[in-house]
Amino acid sequence: MMRFSTLLKHPADWMIGSDEAHSAVITSRIRLARNLRGHPFPGWAKKGERAAILDIIRPAVEDLAPMKDGFSRELSELSSLQKQVLVERHLISREHAARTDGSGAVIERRQSLSIMLNEEDHLRMQSIRPGLQLTEAYEALNDLDSELEQKLDYAFDPHWGYLTTCPTNLGTGMRASAMLHLPALVLSDQIGQVLQAVNKIGLAVRGLYGEGTESLGNLYQISNQSTLGESEEAIIRRLERVISQVASHEQNAREKLMEDDPDMVADKIGRAYGVLRHAFLIDSKEALNYLSLLRLGGNLGFFAKETVNLCDSLLMDIQQAHLQLHAGMKLSPEHRDSIRAEILRSRLQSLDSPYNFSSGHKADRPDSGDQPD
Amino acid sequence: MKCDYCDNKATVFLTQLAEGQMKKVCLCESCAKERGVTDPTGFSMAEMLLGNFQKTVSGAVEPQGSVKFMGSGKICPECGFSMEDLQKVRRFGCANCYKVFANELAPMLRGMHKGTTHLGKVPVGLIETHYRQLRIEELQQKLEQAISSESYEDAAGIRDEIRKLDETEVAE
Ligand SMILES: [Zn+2]
Ligand SMILES: [Zn+2]
Numbered sequence: 001m002m003r004f005s006t007l008l009k010h011p012a013d014w015m016i017g018s019d020e021a022h023s024a025v026i027t028s029r030i031r032l033a034r035n036l037r038g039h040p041f042p043g044w045a046k047k048g049e050r051a052a053i054l055d056i057i058r059p060a061v062e063d064l065a066p067m068k069d070g071f072s073r074e075l076s077e078l079s080s081l082q083k084q085v086l087v088e089r090h091l092i093s094r095e096h097a098a099r100t101d102g103s104g105a106v107i108e109r110r111q112s113l114s115i116m117l118n119e120e121d122h123l124r125m126q127s128i129r130p131g132l133q134l135t136e137a138y139e140a141l142n143d144l145d146s147e148l149e150q151k152l153d154y155a156f157d158p159h160w161g162y163l164t165t166c167p168t169n170l171g172t173g174m175r176a177s178a179m180l181h182l183p184a185l186v187l188s189d190q191i192g193q194v195l196q197a198v199n200k201i202g203l204a205v206r207g208l209y210g211e212g213t214e215s216l217g218n219l220y221q222i223s224n225q226s227t228l229g230e231s232e233e234a235i236i237r238r239l240e241r242v243i244s245q246v247a248s249h250e251q252n253a254r255e256k257l258m259e260d261d262p263d264m265v266a267d268k269i270g271r272a273y274g275v276l277r278h279a280f281l282i283d284s285k286e287a288l289n290y291l292s293l294l295r296l297g298g299n300l301g302f303f304a305k306e307t308v309n310l311c312d313s314l315l316m317d318i319q320q321a322h323l324q325l326h327a328g329m330k331l332s333p334e335h336r337d338s339i340r341a342e343i344l345r346s347r348l349q350s351l352d353s354p355y356n357f358s359s360g361h362k363a364d365r366p367d368s369g370d371q372p373d
Numbered sequence: 374m375k376c377d378y379c380d381n382k383a384t385v386f387l388t389q390l391a392e393g394q395m396k397k398v399c400l401c402e403s404c405a406k407e408r409g410v411t412d413p414t415g416f417s418m419a420e421m422l423l424g425n426f427q428k429t430v431s432g433a434v435e436p437q438g439s440v441k442f443m444g445s446g447k448i449c450p451e452c453g454f455s456m457e458d459l460q461k462v463r464r465f466g467c468a469n470c471y472k473v474f475a476n477e478l479a480p481m482l483r484g485m486h487k488g489t490t491h492l493g494k495v496p497v498g499l500i501e502t503h504y505r506q507l508r509i510e511e512l513q514q515k516l517e518q519a520i521s522s523e524s525y526e527d528a529a530g531i532r533d534e535i536r537k538l539d540e541t542e543v544a545e
Contacts, residue, residue, distance in 0.1 A: 036468075038467075040452040040467045044467065146497070149496045155468030156495070157471060158499075158502065161491025161493055162491075163468045165464045166463070170491075171491045172491070226485070228489065228490075229489060230488065
């Protein structure tokens, strides 16, 4: 049986890939909801019924080819910290983490596929990929689903499609989404306009963290709202088109910023670098915002390209539960800020100072050793 | 900043764009949890985004523009879920509930999705049944049209066709 620590030892597959053409798109994600015929939905099922359902679906899911050497647990077997870490890794939902008996999670070794058992629906499966890869993510999940439908008696109606606990998921039972990093659209004040346009064509947009149109870390999520009356392919095609448009708006905004006000951009990125490299106390808000700028710097050539992936995994690793797991104990907010700063300093230790575009060579660094380029 | 739903301090902030309007929602941790909006891609986000929740004077959260269902007392024979439960949680008890509460479902779906008929994936084992079922639905509509336009000969023909399709289903 795969251990929790083994699961987390390696970064998830999606953290190490990249999509040059759509550098603003961090991840693509597909989720499918499925239920069994003849059994009450999890929220309505009594304790014994939930256990019985789990006994049917868990072996079927564990037997799927990609899951055979994966991680599988009943939620009651996990500590609340472990569950929280899985939430921060986007492997289970926050709602699911609150569950105990009769619910479970099965996660592929590479963390690109995961299945929640007895969440709001009997099965909630997820596929996650780096960059703009909704089609690829869907294909991987669709294969899994087709294999499962041979073993499980799915609740399906010719008219309504896949029957789900909540009618907002009826039909395909599919939610497709992408996480986007849009710092230049925020800096150039175009974000509201772009998001409004996206929403107008029936897609949902939200800031990942934060308040108002300004989102901490400049991270935004675009997803489909409608699940009925369109095929999976049609939903994905529309979403992909819109997402690549938003990504190219972001790209244009970046180029324009560099053209119009390169000093402002360099200053912001340089300050972010300075703080992240040298802070001893940093709260998550500050860290998110500076990591966003550092990531932008990686995209714009201020830092080596790998910096982008480094930022993406740091976004994950500086969250509360990850910090506590790292420290091996419960942490007070102040202590958290100090551990967060420590992790940032050590992971960014070998990052060269930003490339100096105005003088055409690297800025002098008193502490630069023989770091490889 | 205070939670939109109670007096606690808000920690979860969402921006939703509904019908071209930017709406800000501020929630405390427990209200967010209750509404299932803490997970950024959570399925229940759709509900929030569709603006289905609104604060009432009493502070309780009620579905906005809630459809009042007529004739209570209906209960799903397979899982015991009642019309009152549906009214309360806006979710179903089991797959069979979709048959039992078909009339209540239609107004709930209004404006929620692109269409009202599934056009996506069909489980392999159900493909034949699926298309036969859709054909029957189509014929039943034609039958009604034929009857209302008093073309009884056509109606008889359509009825035969439906009966044949029904029989193949039973024979399986
Ligand atoms: Zn509250
Ligand atoms: Zn039922």
